[in-house]
Amino acid sequence: MRNCSTKKGRHTLLLSLVLVLMLIFLSGCGSAASTGAGAGGTPEVLRIGMMPSEEGEMNRSQEQFAKDVAEATGIPAEIFVAEDYNMVIEALRTGKIEIGLIGPFGYIIATERAGAKLLARTESDQQANTVILVRADSPYQSVADLKGKNFLFVDPASTTGNLYPRATLMKELGLSNDELDSFFGSVAFSGGHDKSLLALANKNADAIGTASLMLPMMAESGLVKEEDFRVIAESDPIVSGAPMLYRQDLPEELVTKLREFMLNYHTQNPDFLKSLGGSHFVAGSDSDYDPIRKVAKDLEMSPEELLK
Incomplete structure (x- = not known):
């Protein structure tokens, strides 16, 4: 009787272990399916990473x-x-989002850090560059007048809000990148082009570096008036538009469908393209961002320095 009881106990234990392993296996499969995990898996939700905006229309x-x-x-x-x-770059890297909108320099960092791929990029009928802005009622007439003043960039990984404004300031002042920050009384990042412009309007900064198209865009929305600001310096033209990136493990069929959609999107929602400083999307290529790479190299601004 004791031997029979022992065998039954072992059989019951073995059956329990098998059931537990099956539950673990099924749970894992369900989790992968629900999140679209795995190479080439179709996601159940397309999460699109974008920067915040204070403008309602945007x-x-x-x-x-x-x-x-x-x-x-x-x-x-x-x-x-x-x-x-x-945050957009890290979300792409860790699979938290499938699509991300970011600046040209951010694109370079995202391809290096997250293996992200170019879905499409904006292109504009207007020439894009960056400007150094002050309030129209301020005494500052050149960047040299900003010595000891408070300067506001947009984001460390921003092309039009950090990379090109920084290059412009260095050229105007004859300073190296390492010397630039100490020229000002303080240097900070606002987190958004609109935030920089509103900070300048509210006298929370003496000068800002921002995209040239931002002021007319916000003036059109009624948030600011163009005549309240003055351009004291501007960068060389920027040839590369804002890139839309995708996570590298998305199915190719889905990527093709998304790209075709975006290449025709200007006829459907021109306001969205306008908010990005573009008039339409083009397929683009990685080499489109080589001029940005050159500027970053000249400034010795590496992803490691920006994202540490």
Whole structure:
């Protein structure tokens, strides 16, 4: 009797272990399916990483973009609002988002750090560059007049809000990148082009570096008046538009569908393209960003320095 009881106990224990292993296996499969995990897996939701905006019209055009993406792909889409460019890059790297909108220099960092791929980039009928702005009622007439003053950049990984304004200031002042910050009384990052412009308008900064198209865009929305500001320096033209990136493990069929959708999107939602400083999307290529790489190299600004 004792031997029979022992055998039954062992059989019961073995059966229990098998059931536990099956549950673990099924749970793992369910988790992978629900998140679209795994190389080439189709996600159940397309999460789109973007920077926050204080302008209501821009926010509405972003939400409309998500709705249009969902309609074009048949996959629900939602906006993921990041605090800065680094958050978008990390979200792509860790699989928290499938698509990310970022600046040209951010694109270079994202390809190196997250293995992200170019989906499409904006192109504009207008020439894009960056400007150094002060208030029109300020006494500053040149960047040399800003010595000891408070300067505001946008984001460490921003092309038009850090890279090109910095290069312009260095050229105007004859300073190295290492010497530049100590020229000012203080240097900070606002986290957004609109935030920089509003900070300048509210006298929370003496000067800012921002995209040349930002002032007329915000003036059109009624948030500021163009005549309240003055340009004291501007950069060389920027040839590369804002890139839309995708996570490298998305199915190729989905990537093709998204790219075709974006290349025709200017006819559907021109306000969204306008909010990005562009008039339409083009397929683009990695070599489009070689001029940005050269500027970053000249400034000795590496991803390691920016994202440490």
